[in-house]
Amino acid sequence: MKWKKLLALGMAAVMTAAFVTGCGGQKAADSGSGSGDKGKIIVGLDDNFPPMGFKDENNEITGFDVDLAKEASKRLGREVEFKAIDWSSKEAELKSGRVNVLWNGLDITEKRKENMLFSDPYMDNRQIIFVKKGRTDITDEKSLAGKVVGTQSASTAEEYMDKTEFFKKDVKEVKKYSDFVTAFMDLENGRVDAVVGDEIVGRYYMSKHPDTIDAVDVAVGPVSEFGIAFAKDNTALRDDVQKVLNEMKADGTIAKISEKWFGKDITK
Known part of the structure; x- marks a missing residue:
């Protein structure tokens, strides 16, 4: 009967390990989902798009939109990570959940609205x-x-x-x-x-x-507006970010960041 006890203990150990691994994997996926939790916000960007987002002489990602995203994340009490992506695949990166936000001088268009959820426009662009x-x-x-x-x-x-x-x-x-x-x-x-x-x-x-x-x-063509893009169903994160952006606009923070990069406030 001893071998039966050992077999039962072994099976229990395997089931416990599988359960722990499964829970851990789910938690890791949720932590960056941006679905109302307090996990990390992963911002997808083209890191060669100055002055919105680019690498400086120290190889650090910087820029106007980067400063906005850092301040917004700080006010939300969430860590932020900037992830350079292939900009031509940005919708796939967002839809897959590999990034939570596209924040990099992204024009709001009717075509993009079909697949992404946008913040209010924060800047005009010709x-x-x-x-x-x-x-x-x-x-x-x-x-x-x-x-x-x-x-x-x-x-x-x-x-x-x-x-x-x-x-x-x-x-x-x-x-x-x-x-x-x-x-x-x-x-x-x-x-x-x-x-x-x-x-x-x-x-x-x-x-x-x-x-x-x-x-x-x-x-050339119509004048467009910049907005921040989220996954189509991620209204929780969109609403959270929009709320702090409104606060940053009201208290003059966005104007100060704009003056830093453009010499004046050119935001909406």
Whole structure:
């Protein structure tokens, strides 16, 4: 009978281990879900998107949206982690739960609303044309006919150009890059004639390269608004973040962060 007792004890140990492992795995998954618990908030971002989110000279992620997310998380009493993702796969990252929030100069569009839940808009954003310093033949959207135009993949500018007949038929080529910084570098090196992209990002790049880049101060496509995106069913986290954002707006914190990065308050 001794072997029966040993077998029973062994089976009990296996069942206990499985139960503990199962509970532990569930808890780990829940801790970052952002579904009203106090776990870590994982922010997905393109870490080469200055001034919204990028790596500084010390390889630390910084930026306007990063500062906003840090302050909001602090007020919520939750730890925050910034996770660089492939921006073209951002919806899949959010839907899978690998990130809880997309907070990185993300335009609110009707198409994106189908798959994501957004905060209230906190900043306006235009798509404008950037050219090499001294170029005068590109003055508006129509003057891009026959030109090679760069933009970032999965950006609002790309979305607009992909659905606009002029860019399909009259523009020589639309080159798509993983990030705007690479697109601007190709503009400086003459590999593209122009870059169409977010005004905020482009003007920040211009401020760092004043002798090489010019802006054509004309909007391309409709003016958009930046918002923070959450999983479609994650109303709990969206409501929590929106509440503290409203508080930060009311007490002047958002204005101070904007002044730090843009020299003035340009938020809504």
